[in-house]
Amino acid sequence: MWEVFKILDSFKDIFEKYYGKVYRQIALMINDDDKAQDIAQEVFIKLIKDPPHNDENIGGWLSKVATNQALNYMRSEKSLKVRELKVFQFNDTLISPEDMAIEKIENEKAKKVLSKMDRRDKLCLILKHSGYNYEEISISLGIKKSSVGTTIARAHKKFKELYEKEV
Amino acid sequence: MCFDEGTLQAYLDGEIDEALKDQIKKHLDTCEKCSNKLNELKNLNDFSEKAFKTSSIDLDKAWENLNKKIYKKERGVLNMLKKYKKYAAAAAAVALITASIALPPVQKVEAEILSLFRLNNFKAVTITPDDIQNIKDKFYQAGKIDLKQYGVIKVTGDYGSSKEFSKSNLDEIKSYVGYDFKLPQDNNDFKIRDSIYVQKGQSVEFKLNVDNINDLIKTFGGNKLLPENLNGKTFKIILGDSIHISSTDKNESDSSKNISYGLDIMKTPEIIVPEGVDIEKVRDAVINMPFLPDDIRNQIASIKDWKNTIPVPVTDADTIKDVTINGSKGIVISGTYEGSSDLEVYSNLALNDNDVIYWFSGNNMSPDELIKIAESMR
Numbered sequence: 311m312w313e314v315f316k317i318l319d320s321f322k323d324i325f326e327k328y329y330g331k332v333y334r335q336i337a338l339m340i341n342d343d344d345k346a347q348d349i350a351q352e353v354f355i356k357l358i359k360d361p362p363h364n365d366e367n368i369g370g371w372l373s374k375v376a377t378n379q380a381l382n383y384m385r386s387e388k389s390l391k392v393r394e395l396k397v398f399q400f401n402d403t404l405i406s407p408e409d410m411a412i413e414k415i416e417n418e419k420a421k422k423v424l425s426k427m428d429r430r431d432k433l434c435l436i437l438k439h440s441g442y443n444y445e446e447i448s449i450s451l452g453i454k455k456s457s458v459g460t461t462i463a464r465a466h467k468k469f470k471e472l473y474e475k476e477v
Numbered sequence: 478m479c480f481d482e483g484t485l486q487a488y489l490d491g492e493i494d495e496a497l498k499d500q501i502k503k504h505l506d507t508c509e510k511c512s513n514k515l516n517e518l519k520n521l522n523d524f525s526e527k528a529f530k531t532s533s534i535d536l537d538k539a540w541e542n543l544n545k546k547i548y549k550k551e552r553g554v555l556n557m558l559k560k561y562k563k564y565a566a567a568a569a570a571v572a573l574i575t576a577s578i579a580l581p582p583v584q585k586v587e588a589e590i591l592s593l594f595r596l597n598n599f600k601a602v603t604i605t606p607d608d609i610q611n612i613k614d615k616f617y618q619a620g621k622i623d624l625k626q627y628g629v630i631k632v633t634g635d636y637g638s639s640k641e642f643s644k645s646n647l648d649e650i651k652s653y654v655g656y657d658f659k660l661p662q663d664n665n666d667f668k669i670r671d672s673i674y675v676q677k678g679q680s681v682e683f684k685l686n687v688d689n690i691n692d693l694i695k696t697f698g699g700n701k702l703l704p705e706n707l708n709g710k711t712f713k714i715i716l717g718d719s720i721h722i723s724s725t726d727k728n729e730s731d732s733s734k735n736i737s738y739g740l741d742i743m744k745t746p747e748i749i750v751p752e753g754v755d756i757e758k759v760r761d762a763v764i765n766m767p768f769l770p771d772d773i774r775n776q777i778a779s780i781k782d783w784k785n786t787i788p789v790p791v792t793d794a795d796t797i798k799d800v801t802i803n804g805s806k807g808i809v810i811s812g813t814y815e816g817s818s819d820l821e822v823y824s825n826l827a828l829n830d831n832d833v834i835y836w837f838s839g840n841n842m843s844p845d846e847l848i849k850i851a852e853s854m855r
Contacts, residue, residue, distance in 0.1 A: 322540070329539055337531045347534065351543050360823065362739065367674065367721070378735055420528040439529040444492040445641070452725060454671055455641065459492065460483030466521035473528065 324368055325354060331369070332376045334440035339380040341421060349379050370449025373442055377433065377450065423472045431465035438462050479508060485515050489522060599808040599827045600786050601797040602776045627693065628685040639674045639721070650675060654718040658742050658833050659854040667724040667738065667850065678717040684709060697767035704758045710751040717744035724850075738839040738850060745832045798844065802851050805830040809844045826851055 332353050337346035353375050362371040424432050430451060437447045448455040480488075480501060487493045488501050505512045642650045644660075651657055654675060663669060687708040694702055720742040727736035750756065764778050780786050791797060791810055798809045807828035813821065824844045826837040828851060835854070839847045 325540060325543070326536065329536060330534065333534050333539075334531050338529060343532050347539065347542075351539070351546055354543055355546065360821075367723075374735065417528075417530060423528075435525060435529075438490075439526060444487065444490070448672065449670075449723075452670060457483065459485070459487035459490070460481070462490070463482040463486040463518055463521075466518070466525055469528075470521055470524050473524075 321358065324357070328369060328372050329354065331441040332372055335373060335376050335436055335442075336380045338421070338424070338436045338440065339377070340384055341418070345383065346380075349383055350376070352379055367446075367449050369442055369446035373437055373440075373446060373450040419476060420473070423469060423476055426472055427465070427468060431461065431468055434458070434461045435465045435469060478504075479511050480504065482514065482518070485511065486518055489515065489518055599806075599829070600780045601791045601795075601808060601810065602773060603791055603793050603795075603797075627690050628683055633680050633682070639676045642673045642675060644669055644671050644673050644722075650720065654720060656717070656744055656833060657831075658720065659830065659835075660722070661740070661850045662853040662855060664853070666727045666736075670723050670725060674721040676719050676721065678715070678719070680716065681714045683712045683714075685712075694762070694766060699765060699767035701762045701765035703762045704755050707751075707754055707759065710754065712751070713749040715747045715749065717746075719743035736841045738837055738842060738847060741836040741838075743834050743836075745829065745834055796844075800826070800828075800848060802828055802848065803830075803854070807835075807851070809848065811844045830854075 329350065333346055333350040336349045336353075337343050340346055340349070353372060356375055357372065362368065424435070427435075430453070434447060434451060437450055442450070444455055444458040447453075447458050451458075451461075453461065484493070484497075484501070488498065493501065505515060640653070642653070647660070650673060660669065661667075685703070685707060687703045687705060691702045694700075722740040722742070724737045724739070764774055766774075769777075795810050795812045798811075800807050800809050805828055807826060809824060809826045811822070811824035813823070822841050822843065824837075824839045824842055824847050826835075826839075826844070826847045828835040828837075835851065837847050837851060839850075
């Protein structure tokens, strides 16, 4: 109950520390960056609404919720069969449209490769490259902290292998 | 001795403790095989990093949007209080803290200065949106109130620092926290995750400015005042080391619905009250505080064993049930809320067994399911 105050005080801190990671994780899981923003916001709304009790594991908790929300979204999209490649939106950005297109294509390829990987390896890679630490990854995936390094190393190898096969 | 890939990867990611780090560093200087391995890992790492580039985001904008969403959804703070039970709890904390202070000495620790008591029972106190509106209205009428002038709250202890243990080393955890505790048994649906976290204890000190509080009470038309000799004295709530456990997800991660429970374990909190304070009078004043809505006042006043009871703030949307589990008394709080896509169920179970508090929180588990888990504690 005393945590009430801590949660209120630190919501902004938590947001600043984790929003980027949560967003990145979701953006890597789904094919729509705008939607990824929406889902990331849902994750933080859930944090206020129903925060975890043991808030020292906040990163692990957030990434678990993010995973669930992203999977949920993918399932609903799939069933509606409305998944189309989004038309690029050119905002006031420093990156030229050409660069952006190239980046986008590479990104699509990475996601395609990811989709061919074992679920645990895939998520582990996504979490790692979203910036979560080992403890958070271990909580999120439900694996031992001591085996996170091994899982990452193995997944990296697998990823590169599949990526090079993909044309 | 050479290091395995996982260890080298952790070294690369800066996830290794200092002692081992030096050891690895030294070893890499002399071992070609390992340093080649490390290079290979680094290349693989960079390769993926590059492939996973995502568009950057504007954090300030995202924060702004999030706030807009929260407020739009709830149409203002008050509705938010209603829906977000934690916030409701914050409002109720006023009642909680004051009620907690209003507890008598049971057992003396430092005979001359202090008295001590333990909070052993739970009693739900319902806070409705109307109650909160009610309190707010009253405070609004009185103009802007700066809470700082009514007292000082000091929290000591390192919040957020926790130590990880493995569930296979229960004896180690018990000797670390200094008390015995039970754990639920694993079953086919839920297993306790291997990592168990222990958070260091904290103490919370209140020093009240009695004159200012009494002035406030008078402003609102109250006539039961806090005893003068309470002024400047320190109340202390001691929270011991707590243990945090979580279960595996029954649905595993391919389902959007998380079905699992968490369990927090801690020694019953102790409150130390300065000697010479007439606790009955304090309780009287607290219960009669004019800004407390009547229904909350009545609820707090009706707590029979108020000396040892923690009032648990709940909303009127929660379902409350008293339970007895293996001879120990507890309370179950459950309800539902609208998730982003579907209805989610939550249930909490608080239990006191041998001066140890067990707080189960179940995601998408029914109260009965949670009770069954609690009953399996050994």
